[in-house]
Amino acid sequence: MPRFSLIVATIGRTTELKRLLTTIDLQHIADIEVLVVDQNDDDRLLPILNEFLPRIQIRHLRQAIKGVSRARNAGLEAAIGQIVAFPDDDCWYPDGLLERVEEWFSQHQEEDILAVGAEDEDGVMSGNRWPQDQCRILPYNALRTTFASSLFLRDHAVQTGIRFDPQVSFGEETDYILKLSKAGSRGRFDRSMHICHPCRDMLSGTVTHKRATHYGAGMGLLVRRHALYGLWVVLLGYELLRIGAVMLRGDMEGAGFCWAHARGLFKGFASGQPV
DSSP, rough: OOOOEEEESSOOOSSSHHHHHHHHSSSOOEEEEEEEEOOSSOTTTTTHHHHHHSSSSEEEEEEESSHHHHHHHHHHOOOOOSSSEOTTTTTOOOTTHHHHHHHHHHHHTTEEEEEOOOOOOTTOBSOOOOOOEEEEEEEHHHHOOOOGEEEEEEHHHHTTTOOOOTOOOHHHHHHHHHHHTTTTTTEEEEEEEEEEEEOOOTTTTTHHHHHHHHHHHHHHHHHHHHTTHHHHHHHHHHHHHHOOOOOOOOOOOHHHHHHHHHHHHHHHHHHHHHH
């Protein structure tokens, strides 16, 4: 049984996937399986996978029905590692990360879930922007401490049979972790470790208005699904304050992205449906 199962849902990307596999190859733990869940309609990944196959245990899974949650679920059904992770195809691992994760789990036998930090190539936080560097993962902070690429799970949590919901297109990892928590899994957030991922938020200039709306809608749907009504009020209030602050800086374009996110947050909560 491998120590790690790394489930990579991928479509369209090749250069980024090669970078991820390169950093996995450089980890100090050899007992790793990488499950590449391929949603491409062609064989563009084969040259890349063949390049690493002599050194990395890669399992190439084809996924005809597209969707990141379906792809991750296919990986979960096939994974046999003791620790499972979900690196995005455009993230990468710092040197020694998996060794530190393995050590963390050996020192925290009571924990089933570890969420580490996320930084871009310049060291700027690119996900799970929670003010605490270390804390327990709870319903009120799960949206800010759970980021798919930064999650590591014991096989015990995987064996509960709980899976990602394909109907949740944004915030699906938080929905998954909240369901695991309700089933009794315990988790912690620890920013002393981190994965690397490009920064893509409302003010980074890397998302569209449509995507900002979808992000907000996914968040609104999520808090409604888990009856986090007080949290929804706080999130909506925060977005409105952020719009005002961004406008005061004279950044009307940024305010538009924030407004799109706030609008999605309201619609997703009010309708209970993805937008």
